[in-house]
Amino acid sequence: MQRWIMHIDMDAFFASVEQYRIHPELAGLPVCVGHDPKKGAGRGVVRAASYEARAFGISSGMPVSKAYRLCPDAVFVDGDFSNYVEASQEFMDILSRYGDGGRVRRASIDEAYIEVTGGVQQFPSPLSMAREIQRSVRQETFLPCSIGIAPNMSVAKVATGTKKPLGTTLVGPRPEDVKRFLAPLNVQALNGVGTKTADRLERHGIKTIGQIQSMTVAELWPIMGRGSVWLFRRANGIDDRPLIDNGPRIRKSISKDRTFIEDVEPDAVGYLHETIRSICNTIRERLLSKSLKYRTVTVKIRYGDYSTIQRSKSIPVATDDGSLLERVALEIFNRSRNKNKHIRLLGVKVSSLEESTAQAAVTDFF
Ligand SMILES: [Mg+2]
Secondary structure, three states, X not given: OOOOEEEEEEOOHHHHHHHHHHOHHHOOOOEEEOOOOXXXXXXXXXXXXXXXXXXXXXXXXXXXXXXXXXXXXXXXXXXXXXXXXXXXXXXXXXXXXXXXXXXXXXXXXXXXXXXXXXXXXXXXXXXXXXXXXXXXXHHHHOOOEEEEXXXXXXXXXXXHHHOOOOOEEEOOOOHHHHHXXXXXXXXXXXXXXXXXXXXXXXXXXXXXXXXXXXXXHHHHHHHHHHHHHHHHHHHOOOOOOOOOOOOOOOXXXXXXXXXXXXXXXXXXXXXXXXXXXXXXXXXXXXXXXXXXXXXXXXXXXXXXXXXXXXXXXXXXXXXXXXXXXXXXXXHHHHHHOOOOOOEEEEEEEXXXXXXXXXXXXXXXXX
């Protein structure tokens, strides 16, 4: 059977989370994740830039002051890493529905490989399967991604990089097609070839993957030494690594934070309680949709001065009871918060998760 691997990469991940999940009003605008540039006087770097911001020449790693000069209208958001972790978990969960054996090879927070050698048989073509995955990711997480499809992981990753955002790129399966696809690309398109290796190759006049294809391992040896066989194989599109799942069997926690647009006064108790209830409701829905129960509840409070506290409480038996979650969260909040301080952010997390089915077996004993 023809082997097929997909590499799925979220497009402008951090910026997209801000645009499509946290601040929907920013969709279509130039958005940078990074500190306020203070009209060019601000410090720090851009951690991620939306495609709209990239059109102005803004890229990640650039000082925010320079990004401001390139596009004074760009919107800068601080970003909360827990939102990215949450989006990443949802993304990986979707991929596990499509990967053979539910296996997902996570490469980073926003990219992963799945093997679809078996799964692709249910679709008219590998490309139509890729488009369905793209649609599912978009519908369920609101985020855009690009997909590369090839006979192995190395080539699939290169394929993804050639068309973004919302790209689907198929390479192969014939080895000669794979080689022809790789030939014109810069050596740095290969995952594992960084600037140091690229510089060394360039000193010998080698810039494209095709130039390596025309060499033997013996000819590469004086330049690459022990890395020669590896580079020769990757340049020729050869990679027989099996796809091994490297993710957690079960997610460790589910959390949801809410940052207030303006710090909330300490005596706005009704509003603060309502916020906690609404957060708990979101978590309860996620627990139900994943058939999970929790045992530990954690409440996070960030004050106007950015000081942050987290307090937890565990209950004796795992449950998916949503009203208990609410009661425990409110109790922790009332007991632990400083009643003199304005509040900037509230968060609730459930952890010590168990699958609901496993729990049913335990309660059968009682
Ligand atoms: Mg990405």
